[in-house]
Amino acid sequence: MSKQPEDCAPLARDPLSAAQAGELAALFKALADPVRLRLLSLIASQAGGEVCVCHLTDAFELSGPTISHHLKVLREAGLITGERRGTWVYYRVRAEVLGRLSAVLVPAEVPA
Amino acid sequence: MSKQPEDCAPLARDPLSAAQAGELAALFKALADPVRLRLLSLIASQAGGEVCVCHLTDAFELSGPTISHHLKVLREAGLITGERRGTWVYYRVRAEVLGRLSAVLVPAEVPA
DNA sequence: CGGTTGCTTCGACATACATCTATCTTGACA
DNA sequence: TGTCAAGATAGATGTATGTCGAAGCAACCG
DSSP, rough: OOOOOOOSOOOTSOOOOOHHHHHHHHHHHHSHHHHHHHHHHHHHHSSSSSEEEEHHHSSSSSSHHHHHHHHHHHHHHHHHEEEEEETEEEEEEHHHHHHHHHHHHHOOOOOO | OOOOOOOSSOTTSOOOOOOHHHHHHHHHHHHHHHHHHHHHHHHHHSTTEEEEEHHHTSSSSSSSHHHHHHHHHHHTTSSSEEEEEEEEEEEEEOHHHHHHHHHHOOHHHHHH
16 A cells, blocks of 8 residues: 555646656556445445445455455555454445545636 | 446445446546546646647657547546547546546545 | 648557456464 | 364456557648
8 A cells, every 4th residue: 555645636726747646546546446436335335434344245246355356456545444353354444535536536616 | 438427426325336336437447547647637727628639748758649549538438528620639628527526436424 | 732740540569457266364163 | 273264365367458650531731
């Protein structure tokens, strides 16, 4: 997991630097898969904020290793965190990161 | 360019359906490249809202065909539109699509 | 009409990625 | 300690993707 970028200025305000674009692209790449989006949504929309992996594997017709792979991609991108408690592993979303991405995509305000 | 999805509910509100996830993933895939993010940012941040392709090719150390390819990806994703006027082609961003993506990523409000 | 310039399309190639099966690690429990 | 279950890792494989050079189209200009 790379360090968290600080940029919050919307895409539409100023042209992105190459470094900013690289960091953002890594985050969007993690989101660029239907399974990962559904995983993220399942975790984010859960009351209590966390979900056991066993609940996630049940929600897809995919092998365990494939789910594990997608969770790793989300984790290494910094979008989620995982914690082992006893036998099970629980994941939760990093709301700050999600919020930063949302802010970056806000379109330019149209001047009246 | 596929049809525009109507979904606006944040990822963190309800779990995404497979169809929603597929449409969103296609959009995020278009954003999952540093060059395309910089292109989009260059177009979106331009006063007047549109940019000539010649100005975009000058901003990168990449071949013309490569820039053209990335613009096509953004165009087919529905994130930008291109219009030819005389010799030059001008691109502008579709702010609605950008705004919809931003809304989807808004994190869940934390109950007090 | 021929030439030049702006941009796109085509074909090729190297790399990255999603998925699987098989194997490993970690913890619980007898 | 041995065994079982939950996840993660490793390796293999087919497909997708970023990049380029060459060629094609479209519009302007002698």
